[in-house]
Amino acid sequence: MIAGHFYFIISLVHTISMKSSYALSCLFVMAVWAKTLPVLAQASSENHPRILIHYDQKDSFLKSLEGTKWKAKYVESLQSKLKPYMAYWKADTTWLVSRLQMNWNTRHNQVFVKGGKFSHSAGDAPVPTVRFSGSRDWASDYRAPRLEDIIPYQDDKRGVRLINKKTGEPEWIHPSASGNIIEGINHTILLLAQDAAFLYWLTGEKTYAQFAQPIFQTYINGMYHRQAPIDLDKTHQQDIIGLATFEVIHEKSLIPLALIYDFLHDYLEIANRPQTISVFQKWGNQIIKNGVADNNWNLFQANFLMYVALLLDENSKYDNGQGRQYFLDHIFKTSTDRQLAIQESIRVYDQETGIWPESPAYSLHVTESILHILTLLAHHTGNNELKSYPIIEKSVWASFQYLFPSGYTVGFGDTRHSSIPPATFELMISNYQKHKETDKEKQIAAMLNRSIQQGQYQRKAHDLFDLFFYVDQLPETDAPASIDLLTTPTFYAPNVSLFIQRMTQVKGGLMAATVGSYGNHAHANGIALEFFANGYVMGPDMGKGPSYWHPDHRDYYAQFPAHNTVVVNGKSGHAAMRGQHPFTLDAHYPEANRPKPGFDKISFAQMSFSEPATQADQQRTTILIQTPSGHGYLLDVFRSEVRTEAKQRHDYIYHNIGQRLSMIGMDQQAYTLEPASELGLEAGDLKAYQYLSRKKGLAGNLPLRAEFSLAVDGAPELLMNLWIKGADNQRIFTALSPPSNALSEGTAPRAMLQDSIPTLIVQRRTAAWQNPFTVLYNPTIKDSLNPIRTVEYASESPQARVLMEGEISDIITCLSNSNRIEQQKDFYQKGLLSVIRHKHGDAGAQFIFAADTYQIDYQGWSMHALGSSFTGSLEKSPQGYRLEVDQPILLRIPDPGGEHYPLLFTYRNGEILEKIGATPSRQKPGHLEYRISQAIDFAELNLSTE
Numbered sequence: 001m002i003a004g005h006f007y008f009i010i011s012l013v014h015t016i017s018m019k020s021s022y023a024l025s026c027l028f029v030m031a032v033w034a035k036t037l038p039v040l041a042q043a044s045s046e047n048h049p050r051i052l053i054h055y056d057q058k059d060s061f062l063k064s065l066e067g068t069k070w071k072a073k074y075v076e077s078l079q080s081k082l083k084p085y086m087a088y089w090k091a092d093t094t095w096l097v098s099r100l101q102m103n104w105n106t107r108h109n110q111v112f113v114k115g116g117k118f119s120h121s122a123g124d125a126p127v128p129t130v131r132f133s134g135s136r137d138w139a140s141d142y143r144a145p146r147l148e149d150i151i152p153y154q155d156d157k158r159g160v161r162l163i164n165k166k167t168g169e170p171e172w173i174h175p176s177a178s179g180n181i182i183e184g185i186n187h188t189i190l191l192l193a194q195d196a197a198f199l200y201w202l203t204g205e206k207t208y209a210q211f212a213q214p215i216f217q218t219y220i221n222g223m224y225h226r227q228a229p230i231d232l233d234k235t236h237q238q239d240i241i242g243l244a245t246f247e248v249i250h251e252k253s254l255i256p257l258a259l260i261y262d263f264l265h266d267y268l269e270i271a272n273r274p275q276t277i278s279v280f281q282k283w284g285n286q287i288i289k290n291g292v293a294d295n296n297w298n299l300f301q302a303n304f305l306m307y308v309a310l311l312l313d314e315n316s317k318y319d320n321g322q323g324r325q326y327f328l329d330h331i332f333k334t335s336t337d338r339q340l341a342i343q344e345s346i347r348v349y350d351q352e353t354g355i356w357p358e359s360p361a362y363s364l365h366v367t368e369s370i371l372h373i374l375t376l377l378a379h380h381t382g383n384n385e386l387k388s389y390p391i392i393e394k395s396v397w398a399s400f401q402y403l404f405p406s407g408y409t410v411g412f413g414d415t416r417h418s419s420i421p422p423a424t425f426e427l428m429i430s431n432y433q434k435h436k437e438t439d440k441e442k443q444i445a446a447m448l449n450r451s452i453q454q455g456q457y458q459r460k461a462h463d464l465f466d467l468f469f470y471v472d473q474l475p476e477t478d479a480p481a482s483i484d485l486l487t488t489p490t491f492y493a494p495n496v497s498l499f500i501q502r503m504t505q506v507k508g509g510l511m512a513a514t515v516g517s518y519g520n521h522a523h524a525n526g527i528a529l530e531f532f533a534n535g536y537v538m539g540p541d542m543g544k545g546p547s548y549w550h551p552d553h554r555d556y557y558a559q560f561p562a563h564n565t566v567v568v569n570g571k572s573g574h575a576a577m578r579g580q581h582p583f584t585l586d587a588h589y590p591e592a593n594r595p596k597p598g599f600d601k602i603s604f605a606q607m608s609f610s611e612p613a614t615q616a617d618q619q620r621t622t623i624l625i626q627t628p629s630g631h632g633y634l635l636d637v638f639r640s641e642v643r644t645e646a647k648q649r650h651d652y653i654y655h656n657i658g659q660r661l662s663m664i665g666m667d668q669q670a671y672t673l674e675p676a677s678e679l680g681l682e683a684g685d686l687k688a689y690q691y692l693s694r695k696k697g698l699a700g701n702l703p704l705r706a707e708f709s710l711a712v713d714g715a716p717e718l719l720m721n722l723w724i725k726g727a728d729n730q731r732i733f734t735a736l737s738p739p740s741n742a743l744s745e746g747t748a749p750r751a752m753l754q755d756s757i758p759t760l761i762v763q764r765r766t767a768a769w770q771n772p773f774t775v776l777y778n779p780t781i782k783d784s785l786n787p788i789r790t791v792e793y794a795s796e797s798p799q800a801r802v803l804m805e806g807e808i809s810d811i812i813t814c815l816s817n818s819n820r821i822e823q824q825k826d827f828y829q830k831g832l833l834s835v836i837r838h839k840h841g842d843a844g845a846q847f848i849f850a851a852d853t854y855q856i857d858y859q860g861w862s863m864h865a866l867g868s869s870f871t872g873s874l875e876k877s878p879q880g881y882r883l884e885v886d887q888p889i890l891l892r893i894p895d896p897g898g899e900h901y902p903l904l905f906t907y908r909n910g911e912i913l914e915k916i917g918a919t920p921s922r923q924k925p926g927h928l929e930y931r932i933s934q935a936i937d938f939a940e941l942n943l944s945t946e
Helices: 002-013 017-041 058-067 069-091 181-203 206-224 254-263 270-289 297-311 322-331 343-346 360-381 389-403 421-435 438-453 466-470 551-557 687-691
Strands: 111-112 117-122 160-164 170-173 488-495 498-503 510-515 517-522 529-534 536-539 566-568 576-579 584-589 602-611 614-625 632-641 650-655 660-665 693-699 703-710 720-725 730-737 755-764 768-781 788-793 799-804 808-814 821-824 827-839 847-858 862-864 871-874 880-885 889-894 904-908 911-916 927-933 938-942
Touching: 058 069, 069 181, 069 206, 069 389, 069 466, 069 755, 117 322, 160 181, 170 181, 170 322, 181 254, 181 466, 206 254, 206 270, 206 862, 254 270, 254 297, 270 297, 270 827, 297 322, 297 360, 322 343, 360 389, 360 466, 360 517, 360 703, 421 438, 421 510, 466 536, 488 584, 488 730, 498 602, 498 614, 510 614, 510 632, 529 632, 529 768, 529 799, 536 703, 536 720, 551 687, 566 614, 566 632, 566 911, 584 847, 602 827, 602 847, 614 827, 632 650, 632 799, 632 808, 703 730, 703 889, 720 788, 755 768, 768 788, 768 799, 799 938, 862 871, 880 889
Parallel strands: none
Antiparallel strands: 111 117, 160 170, 488 498, 498 510, 510 529, 517 576, 529 536, 566 650, 584 602, 602 614, 614 632, 632 768, 650 755, 660 703, 693 730, 703 720, 720 768, 730 755, 788 799, 799 808, 808 827, 821 827, 827 847, 847 862, 847 871, 862 889, 871 880, 880 938, 889 927, 904 911, 904 938
């Protein structure tokens, strides 16, 4: 191992060619580096480098480098990446500089845009100036050529020469059609210069400095003479534009420029420094001046500003007073109209849950960005800066709540299923290790190790920041990572209108994620559902389109039909992006954001929503239930109606990954569907319906089953059976939807990632309120045990009976609110929801669960509210029954007989609270009553002893 590290050092300095002198030369090189280079750094009065590493920390870095394989490998990769370009440069010192995207001949110093696209440039500067980006929209029909194929000193009236993605041939195009390619080429070249500057600092080889310096100076000179762009149409674009890009949150070239300056400081000409400093100040002030002050932009901008701040000296060194503290103040304390300081912007987090009010990809990136900033600040100050912002640590731990059982995030809004950014884990581990918070360090490390073991993450440096701030070795952990320990059975984040239900004790795990449209980067989706089962997100969201300006995103991906929801009259919709349409959480169990309760066989949530385009009332109840076999299922009850219209239409839409969708009758015979043309623009529907292909239909007045089939690499087929309640005026459609851009390799088989998505539409040509859409989701695996034999729906009531193996049935009654009543023989419910599990031949029930209920009666067993509606369960136990309830109730049971009435023991905090004796019922002879008059944790009724 030691020899391997020595080989890395030898390769860096290019001094060893003879195997016989191997070890001696390595030791000599290390000694020279350790003794001489820090002295060179100290000779500078400004003490550089200092952004990623202090000038006097080189010895410790070299030791870390020599003893850490992943670090050594990264540095070797930089040298390897630079090698061909160094060869070009040695043959022609202008080779790489000439490929910068500059106004080489025209030397324009003014840039004009029209809205979100480049228009033209003008003016005259004494040197070539930096070209501006082509478009705010990154989607383009073109791609950048290889650096080798870029025309040197390209500045042509025909525009820019790029590669057509379809033909593979080069074309001259106007810059406005180039997307972000122009800035991308420059960034690529600046990264090469950055890596060379770092290697110069590391090895002392001047060739690296000679390679990097002209790239840096040419770009800096060109930006010094460039003015900020002007929007000819005077739109909002003027308020968000940067010096190099259309949005100040994309000014990523600032980072390599700052690091080049930092690592190359002692080599750069002193005479050029005032001009260089002026560019960084101008760029920083453009970022402070522009932006969007009420979302993630503040933090992304602050990340760039951090590099500007740390490369500068104190304010007093500059005539304009704009030094390090000036920019640090704007990062952390001083807000402007378009750039809020961190101490103000972090108030946007939900202080209770720790959730940032945007879709997961943005929310997680915000927290990662702040950790990046605080890591840089802590390096500068030597303090534990994370402790100054406790909401950031809270947000890291809250991020686990986004996860499906597979470890990937939910996919609502402009996002996709992904893991939590590993950089978040790495930076938390670094902080916890440095400040001796061992328990937290091990918990986070366990999650990171889990990602490594599952192939989601390979521990390596992706850039210089990682190289300097990730710990050398991850700590050993005492136990494997468990998402269960870091999440709760239900989780509610009101600032993004997200409710999650988990049933991890079910084989393979089930999870239902229901979302409204609230916060930034939201979609128009009503009450939408994602469903995880069989190890995958079987029922995914569709994600976002190619870009936010692309017609596919605008017309389909951000619209109702791209989500698992209900569309009203073919027209449901509202503004996407800045969602202002949350659902109202009416009722749920178990209590959100709390540990698992004693009764954990059921989870449910009911949400209500007013659909803006049609003024329809909607209500969705999702109920997760564990079967006795350990499997689970979801019952979805969706109400939707337009109260003011006699004639109306409601489309229940569900997308499921797979290769096949079949419709099967209760007699197990497959239906043949006929081509259908009812859905689309011809019917006056949203344009999103046009994205559906191979539409087929059949009448749906009888109950039937939709079976989605997913075959994966010869493994047993994964099935999703949807037991659909029949109804008058109902029609069933199947179709193919465009690929889901939310799916990733962690949430669907690789082969499905670009495939069309089989789609089911249950259409009701009348109100769906008194007789709501009722669909049972039954995930299973072909040729394995499916505990559900059949599902029966009552035609005159919103009740479902699920018949299972072992002569066991679940009776589920879901009403619209707690004041509704359902009454049948031996059954009475005044309340929102009940689930009763019954085994054929047994007296009473295996359990009775009631939610937001005033009274529930079943075969002589009953619970009555003594005031407010209650949520509770009564479940058989080996000795009798266990009761959990959140409000005072009167419990009535059949008299079990015997010499003495059984006692009811109530508990709180693990200790007996009361022993409650029974009273013979006057209302129902032959029954006993127990009055529970105060809050309890649970109660036990022992029927086997006194």
